[in-house]
Amino acid sequence: MEKLIKFISRYAQLSPAAIAGLKCFAEEEKSKKNVLILNAGQVCHKIWFLTSGMVRKYQLQDGKERTCWIHFENEIFTSLDSYFSQTPSKDIIEACEESEIISISKEASKELARFPEFLSFTNALMGEQFASIDRVSKEFSFMDAKQRYNYLQKVSPKLFQKAKLGHIASIMGITQETLSRIRSKE
Amino acid sequence: MEKLIKFISRYAQLSPAAIAGLKCFAEEEKSKKNVLILNAGQVCHKIWFLTSGMVRKYQLQDGKERTCWIHFENEIFTSLDSYFSQTPSKDIIEACEESEIISISKEASKELARFPEFLSFTNALMGEQFASIDRVSKEFSFMDAKQRYNYLQKVSPKLFQKAKLGHIASIMGITQETLSRIRSKE
DNA sequence: GTTTTCTTTTGATGTAGATCAAAAAATCAT
DNA sequence: ATGATTTTTTGATCTACATCAAAAGAAAAC
Incomplete structure (x- = not known):
């Protein structure tokens, strides 16, 4: 919980009352390796904070897994589409290894x-995420595979230390074979 | 201004006071054909509502124009990245034809x-945009050129009535030649 | 109504990355 | 350790789309 409070205070100064409220509404959970945190078809009611571990978000497309992103400790994650539109999720979220997470439900958010500090936190966070999604998705679309490789190594070095090749390739929008060949030519 | 009020009331019921506030802070402007509303390098301080006309958002990449999106009447637009991160814009926004727009500055937004109705409007709008960007960008990335063509025709038929082929192709992430060939095979 | 300019189409060729198949390497279970 | 399973690499071939070049068509200017 301390890690989450520290995370939030990068965006807004939390009063003792707000911290108490957070402790009351946020739920700490543990998730074992390969266990699903959110399955496709479910409506996503929560936003999670990853205290420790590694979490992968992917979709099934024609029977194939398409990894969207892999999160590491001190990151926030959810199924954006499902959470904000309250429709069944296409995203599947799974713990890649034993992970500690904190969940905040939509109702808890409303409480x-x-x-006001909490509101300015969520506003700032949303703004930051907006900017980031907009920027990264455009930059990515201009790059070829090699450039994406270099870019990803910069923005998420942990990915290359911990994730499987196939998952990284999927994030890059290429096949595992192509990524393997890129790597061998370095 | 009436169109904007109508637009907002799809998300939140506006009180007479809020409507008065809006009329006070929102500025109506006209923009001639091919005039820039926002140039690259400027920090974007506004969100715009397009009352009438047609507006294109694009970036320059290696001297080439990359069209991100084209907006039509009753739509909201801004440079998401620049507005929310308050950094110089990579996006260039231009009126493709004589257009009427309403601008709301960041300061006006704060006022x-x-x-509270206005706050719940912006929250709802941001949530909707989030969901939409997340969903569309993923769906798009799974599609080939032909599928993107069909998809775009569904979600923005006006695009095909009014925009240039080269701009549509750019939104689809392909060259104009390829789009022309797709069209000829229908 | 011609000429100029801009937009779209058509053709020939090139290439990044996909797909299929199988070997090699690493990890896991017993 | 030893075999079983998973992950990564390597090779051969294929394909969607890019690039370059030029013709055809439409729109704008005079």
């Missing part, structure tokens, strides 16, 4: 919105 | 945030 916490009574604290 | 208007005193009206």
Whole structure:
């Protein structure tokens, strides 16, 4: 919980009351390796904070897994589409290894919105995420495979230390074979 | 202005005071054909509503124009990245034809945030945009050129009535020649 | 109504990355 | 350790789309 509070305070100063509220509404959970945190078809009611471990978000497309992103500790994750539109999720979220997560439900968020600091936190976070999604998705679309490789190594070095090749390739929008060949030519 | 109020009331019920505030802070502008609304390098301080006309958002990449999207009447637009991160824009926004727009500056937004209806409008809008960007960008990345063509025709038929082939192709992430060939095979 | 300019189409050729198949390497279970 | 399973690499071939070049068509200017 301390890690989450520290995370939030990078965006807004939390009053003791807000911290108490957070402790009351946020739930700490553990998830074992390969266990699903969210399955396709479910409506996503929560936003999660990853205290420790590694979590993968992917979709099934024609029977194939398409990895969207892999999160590491001190990151926030959810199924954006499902959470905000409250429709069944296409995203599947799974723990890649034993992970500790904190969940905040949509209702809890509404309660916490009574604290203005919390509201400015969520606003700042959403703005940051917006900017980041917009920027990264455009930059990515201009790059070829090699450039994406270099870019990803910069923005998420942990990915290359911990994730499987196939998953990294999928994030890059290429096949595992192509990524293997890129790597061998370095 | 009436169109904007109507647009907002799809998300939140506006009180007479909020409407008065909006009329006070929102600025109506006209933009002639091929005039830039936002240039690359500028920090974007506004969100715009397009009352009438047609507006294109693009970036320059290695001297080439890459069209991100084209907006039509009753749509909201801005440079997401620049507006939310307050960094110089890579996006260039231009009126493709004589257009009427309404601008709301970041400061005006802050003032208007005193009206809770306005806050719930922006929250709902941001949530919807989030969901939409997340969903569309993923769906798009799974599709080949022909599928993107069919998809775009569904979600933005106006695009095909009014925009140039080269711009549509650019949105699809392909060359104009390829789009021309796709069209000829229908 | 011609000429100029801009937009779209058509053709020939090139290439990044996909697909299929199988070997090699690494990890796991017993 | 030893075999079983998973992950990564390597090779051969294929394909969707890019690039370059030029013709055809449409729109704008005079």
